[in-house]
Amino acid sequence: MPTRSRTVRLPNKKVIQSIDVDSRGEQLAIGQERLTLMSLVTQNVTHTLDVGTGENVLWARWSPDGSKVAFTDTRQRASVYHLATKSTRDIPLEDPDIQWLDYARASDRVLIGGQRLHVWDDAKQRLIWELEPAQELLEVPLVGCLSPDGETVAVVGSERGVVLLYKVGGKRPTHRLETAPDSGRWLGFDPTMRYVACLESHAHGLFVWDLKTRKRHLPDTFNDELTVFWSVRFAPSGKQIAMGTLGGAVWVQSLKDGALLYNEKEHKRRVWDIAFTPDGSELFSGGDDHTLRYRSWS
Known part of the structure; x- marks a missing residue:
């Protein structure tokens, strides 16, 4: 059974927009008006990074080895912060509306969503895959996720009413998951690759699919009547x-x-x-x- 929740003391009182735990369970990445990294062993702050006056970190996710954090901010860019050197490097993408990011859990690949969906290989320092939506959907930022091995992409927002699955490098979808929202705020694979879930962009529903059957999982439980989740x-x-x-x-x-x-x-x-x-x-x-x-x- 869960215990009563406890509070972690942070160095500043600002809106917390992003949280991620590294693969060893030793470090916490917190996105606020700055990127804050904290040791879960000592609960002491180990690194901080300001992203600019009046700006905020939108999403922050750890690399598989815990040596760096990829993040997006309200300047609509994607960057990587290296702990060893305390340095930041912007990911060179031509996209004016970057708002979303996901990091593969066992591969050095970053998925970045904006007007296009991009997969960036951070080890090779190059863009390895890109997807552009239908022209009429360009006003909706694409949201996607990477499988743990970084070889499969799921995307919502590139076509109305479906979540599409691609192999990285592929031009055609391998799976179509129907009765999906037209756009999403969050999309993710479960770590075992049994399920994929999508949260509609304005909290108008949470949807789960079983990847074995390609059908909606527990549709009476997870559906568009769930309008409370963010x-x-x-x-x-x-x-x-x-x-x-x-x-x-x-x-x-x-x-x-x-x-x-x-x-x-x-x-x-x-x-x-x-x-x-x-x-x-x-x-x-x-x-x-x-x-x-x-x-x-x-």
Whole structure:
């Protein structure tokens, strides 16, 4: 059973828009008006990076080896921060509307979403795949995700009403997942590659598909009637899905049967992001109330 949540003290009181835990469960990346990296062992801040006056980090995600963090900010660029050198390098992409980012969990590949969807190989320092949506959908930023090995891409927003799966380098989709929203705020594979989930861009529904059947999973549970969620993450086991709500609650549901395992209002306002430790023993959440909280699972 989960324990009562606790608060992590941060050096500043600003909106928390992004949270990510590294693959060893030792470091936390927090996106606010700056990028803050914290040791989970000591709960001390180890690195900070200002992104510019009046700017904010939108998404921040760890590389598989924990040596760097890729992030997007409100200047609509994508960058990589290297811990060893404390230096930042912008990813050279020609896209005026970058707003989304995902990092493969076992490959040095970064997915970046804007008017196009890009896959950047950070080890080789080159763009290896790109997707442009239909002309009538250019006003909606593309959102996508990478499989853990970085070889498969899922994308929402490139075609109305479907999530499309591609092999990196491929020109045609390998799978079409129907009855999807036209655009998304979040899209992700579960770590076991059994499911993919999509949160509609304006919180008008949470949808899950079973990749074995290519059908919607538990459609009576996960559907467009769920209009309260603003953030989503799969548990590392692939057995649960966690959500943060517009009203400040944290939910966890079973993917086997949709059973509600946890539902507590732990923030005063919207929960912008949510993240598990790699062993699934702790779940972090943060948002509009400037508070970072976590709860342990026994």
